[in-house]
Amino acid sequence: MxxxxxxxxxxxxxxxxxxxxxxxxxxxxxxxxxxxxxxxxxxxxxxxxxxxxxxxxxxxxxxxxxxxxxxARRWRDIAPFDLPRAAALLKDGYTPASVITALTGGDMAFLARTNRNDQRVLFVDDAEELRATLDQLAALYADDPEPFKVYRVNGNERIQFRYGVTVFVRLKRRR
Ligand SMILES: [Zn+2]
Structure with a gap:
């Protein structure tokens, strides 16, 4: 194909x-x-x-x-030392696309917040990366004092913060 x-x-x-x-x-x-x-x-x-x-x-x-x-640039394009910063920005309500673009391009002008859940989706390439990304995010929030819940329901993977922000991890749309 x-x-x-x-x-x-x-x-x-x-x-x-x-x-x-x-x-x-x-x-x-x-x-x-x-x-x-x-x-x-x-x-x-x-x-x-x-x-x-x-x-x-x-x-x-x-x-x-x-x-x-x-x-749709991938989470793994972000340098490892920037991942905690990326996780913090996601938690603050910035869109994943803007966080990835800002951190990989070094231009914070790309950062954009949103109130819409459908814009807080971190797109990944395959199921393996989806699991790895969710685990990585959960680990980055492990010591966070803010309570949250990690959902590992197939196709609805997300991390929810008590104050309303939710970060979703989804497979990139295919044809
Ligand atoms: Zn265009």
Whole structure:
């Protein structure tokens, strides 16, 4: 089963492609975990005096002149010494996508809080990583004075804090 990767396709060859419906091609995810329908614009804006801007197709914060950012970047891309910091930011209600992007890119301007549970989802690649990530997070909160509960229900893995913040761990959406 072969899957085409969106960044292997040139913008000129992508004119008729809609990644929100064509699931045979990979797509970068925005901060809410949604596939970008047409992620080829940012890379075409090299030299434009824009810097960061919102992708008009999915709303993700992207950089003019660089490939569309994929907010599904994995938890394991964060350096080990930054994991306690990442866990603390998740507990404070920052979205996992923004925490990962901020810590892996070294730019805290990407941090974003949310009141919506559907935006507090940490996407991982497979079931093994899902278990490992949940265990890692639980361990990072082990000495935390704030009471919490770890749910290990298949497909509904989450860590819940008493004051209302919940961090979910989910498998990345596949085609
Ligand atoms: Zn986009």
């Amino acid at each position: 072969t899957e085409r990767r969106w960044h292997d396709i040139e913008p000129a060859d992508a004119m008729d492609i809609d990644l929100s419906t064509d699931l045979t091609i990979t797509a970068p995810l925005n901060e809410a975990g949604e596939r970008c329908p047409w992620p080829w614009e940012p890379q075409q804006l090299a030299g434009a005096p824009m810097g960061q801007y919102h992708c008009p197709y999915c709303g993700a914060m992207v950089m003019a002149g660089l490939p569309h950012i994929d907010y």
